[in-house]
Amino acid sequence: MHAVEPSPRSGMRARILAALLAAGGQPVSGAALAGTLGVTRTALWKHIEALRRDGWPIAGRTHRGYSLDPQAALRLAARRFVPELLEARRLGSRLGHTVHWLPEVGSTNDVARRLADDGAPEGTLVIADRQLAGRGRLRRAWWSPPGGLWMSLILRPTLPPERLPLLTLAAAAAVAEALERHAGRPVAVKWPNDVLIDDRKIAGILLETVAHPHGAEYVVAGIGINLDVEGEPVPPGLEGRLTWLAREVVEPVTRNEVAEAVLDRLEVRYRQLHDQGPDPVLDAWRARAAWLGEPVRVTLPAGEVVGIALDVAPDGSLVVEQAGGRRERVLAGDVQRLRPAGSSGPGPGGGAAAGSPGGGAP
Missing domain, CATH: 3.30.930.10 (Bira Bifunctional Protein; Domain 2)
Known part of the structure; x- marks a missing residue:
């Protein structure tokens, strides 16, 4: 697990993983790897031992170096989220x-x-x-x-x-x-x-x-x-x-x-x-825009705008054409799709207003 404060050690481990993954499973000599990373052979060994304790099957052979099967990374990520793998990638x-x-x-x-x-x-x-x-x-x-x-x-x-x-x-x-x-x-x-x-x-x-x-x-x-x-x-x-x-x-x-x-x-x-x-x-x-060209209701802090969702403007606002042809730019609001005239209630998905609970942002 990564701590909330930045950790130089975790960054080094990501660099080690990146180098081993880039080798495609072929061994990388400890001397070359330590030289590339700017650390001693002893420091490198300690980082690799820490990665092994976290579940990384890094192989090491005398006179050949360290290697990592790329498929091992996929198998590890299939079991849990692996932050050091994402950093390495x-x-x-x-x-x-x-x-x-x-x-x-x-x-x-x-x-x-x-x-x-x-x-x-x-x-x-x-x-x-x-x-x-x-x-x-x-x-x-x-x-x-x-x-x-x-x-x-x-x-x-x-x-x-x-x-x-x-x-x-x-x-x-x-x-x-x-x-x-x-x-x-x-x-x-x-x-x-x-x-x-x-x-x-x-x-x-x-x-x-x-x-x-x-x-x-x-x-x-x-x-x-x-x-x-x-x-x-x-x-x-x-x-x-x-x-x-x-x-x-x-x-x-x-x-x-x-x-x-x-x-x-x-x-x-x-x-x-x-x-x-x-x-x-x-x-x-x-x-990929949903609902453009369709009737919508945009709920604002003070009132609402009802009309056809035409487009997004260069500043990111939603352009809504109201009855009579008047166009309104909306910078922030909750959008609900309306059913065509003659039917009742909001259209499919209309209740899922922007910012509503469920599948959302942190």
Whole structure:
């Protein structure tokens, strides 16, 4: 288990794993490995012994060196989440290079904020097996039982203030792309922060920003994904409104695989937002957008907007065309899909408002 405070030792172990995995099962001499990592042979041996105690079957032969069967990493990850494997796979990446794993926590977002306040670098990741006080938009409670992927990522964007809301759309698009890779079927996004399969919520996003006058000091991107919560008692009111990845896929998927896929896609979208502007992110979001072109009701703190959900604007707001052709931009609100005229009640999935409990952000 990784401690909440950054650990240089865990970073070294990730580098050792990365080197052994890169060798594809072939032995790597202890002298060469120690030289590459800048440690003594004795220090290297101690790190390898620690990895062995954690279950890593690292073989060692005199005059040949150390080796690790790549399939062993997959077998280990199939049994449990392996933070040092994710670090090893993300070594040198902008996002996910440092992982803090906690079996149980109040909120991963709270832990990430404390780390960010203490100067943790961009890309630092907090993951928990279970949250006791997960939250969504408007501080609503999130159902975060064991078996999900509850993670919070520290971002330090250099974006102007007007583009910061697009980070939510970038994260939603990235999560949808990652899940689609494993599910092998369409995964949709619902404005502003929900991810759906067949109108059932599978993931949600909550971004919390600590701002300064010219942008953000940092952003904590909370991402909650229902992976395998089969057998967990679903809270009243959520039955039929959520799903989980294990029942949407043919082959089992591990938390390590999903976390890596999400980080991979998010890094792409995050870089695009900085280097190319809003268009690539908006196009990716629109390609998976649920309910565009359909009648919706958006509940606001003071009133509501009813009309056709037309599009998202360059600032990430939802464009709704009301009766008479008037267009309203909504920056924040809960969206409910309406049935066509002549029918009663909300449409399928209409009760799952953005930020509602279930399959949500930390």
